[in-house]
Amino acid sequence: MKSGFACFVGRPNAGKSTLTNALVGSKIAIASAKPQTTRHVVRGIRNTEDSQLILVDTPGLHRPRTLLGERLNDLVYQTWSEVDVIGVCLPASQRIGPGDTFLVSEIAKLDKVPTLVALATKSDLVSKARLAEHLVKIASLEEELGIRWASIIPVSALTGDQVDDVADELVKLLPEGPRYYPDDTVTDEPTETRIAELIREAVLEGVRDELPHSVAVMIDEMGQREGRPADRPLLDIFASMVVERDSQKGIIIGHRGERLKAVGTAARTQIAELVGMPVHLDLHVKVLKDWQRSPKFLDRLGF
Template identity: 55%
Template sequence: MDMFTDTPEGFRSGFVSFVGRPNTGKSTLTNALVGEKIAITADQPETTRRPIRGVVNRDDSQIILVDTPGLHRPRTLLGKRLNEVVQDTYADVDLICLTVPADEKIGPGDRWILDNVRKFAPNTPVIGVVTKLDKATKDQVGAQLIELHEMLGGAADVVPVSATTATQLDVLLDVIAAQLPEGPRFYPTDHVTDEDMETRISELIREAALSGLRDELPHSVAVEIDEMLPDENNPDKLVIHAILYLERPGQKRIIEGKDGRRFQSLVQRARKEIIALLDQNVHLDLRVKILKNWQSDPKSLGRLGF
């Protein structure tokens, strides 16, 4: 354990959670700060389903980012379980960053989330992050900073950033590190996430399935990795057998697209991302199954890891 504990004097470390309305750029920001894709991003709200820990290693600090599902008013058993995960995470972190996009007005949804944060983690400090700087004018950004500062009250720090253009990311990390307690490294310096490889692969497949669908079926898609084996004829190639679960036959037609073309491009897109992640040639064997109303069935949820 010496390699973690041998840290300079004044070294800071801790767990940080980004919270905010769906689609405020939390996952994109996590990936940008870690410098590697660990959280999937998609056009739909509420894409993230489990807390993903991304590790940012700096000379003077180690920042562990916990990317929670967005807190929302639940409509299904899955929604209720996701909210419980979020609440547990709030109570467990050293700092909470409330994210608000620069190009959208602050509204009741943002205030509802802040109220919940204060309710579930009354002693955890909160800072404000204005995301998507690249999508707004200077005036919009200025007004947003003032409004977010007023909403948070007191001496809360508020930092504007753009994950896409990597603007002000170092400033944000400085502000975060300053709020963390002094302590050792929790992870080795070459560690970027504690997600296991199967989970990361299934998330990449889910991201490819959701891509371009907008709001048609975001929550109905789940992915399970059946098995991963070396190819019999080519030991350098990995064969991944995976199942894509949907809730209704109509959704299968959406996923497959005309003449199955959408499904083919989904497999190609996912395979490309998996190859980049594993740095290895991959054959992806993906099958689609209907698991009726799995989001509201405790047995199905358990089977899919919720």
């Protein structure tokens, strides 16, 4: 029996969360092209008869401008020091740049460096010739950065190409160990947290670049509505979308509330799929001035 922990690292929009979801076979991490989409550690579990691979999706390492940014970076370094394997996501559709080399060099500085696997994500977006060139460049990082890749694998989470190969390679590199979670568990993240994240994902869709960092979501109240027939349950969810300024509140609400309505519609569909019943979603926007810089607000929001 092999079991253990692996995490994916990479620049924003490198495909980390999408690959995590593909390996788990269920949506446990929200995905967005916006930087810093992932804000807390999400664990996804892939079970087989003789293995349990626990995938840890972490925030991206970045140059922090707020107390929230500093706390997220601390979380990243802590996770790196605790996992057995790190998969470095280097999108085939982008040239390897200073951000990638910085990331790998930071991992190389750890007291105990986990086993490293290079993943050429988004392999479906490039030609075979471009992919081959990319793989050669990835291999050259060994000498350039003083590291060693256990393997280099092209993968597309979108098409599913070589996703199983990535899983097999990660499992091969795990130590022998027990099952940490029951066989039917796909994540240890509470349902309430997953619902809040689905709402935040809907908010991030189509908003301006400065807004994503400023949005957090709190579930104020949640429960099945009483007095409903057993065959027609309804889950009531009351949630607050937290922003830092009044101007941001206006962006989320939109003209005559159209933006807020669109967020609610998009989120409700995904939440209903998650909980397996119809959902009544009541959304409000709340301003907590400069919450990303306030220890009190960060603690309150779970950061």
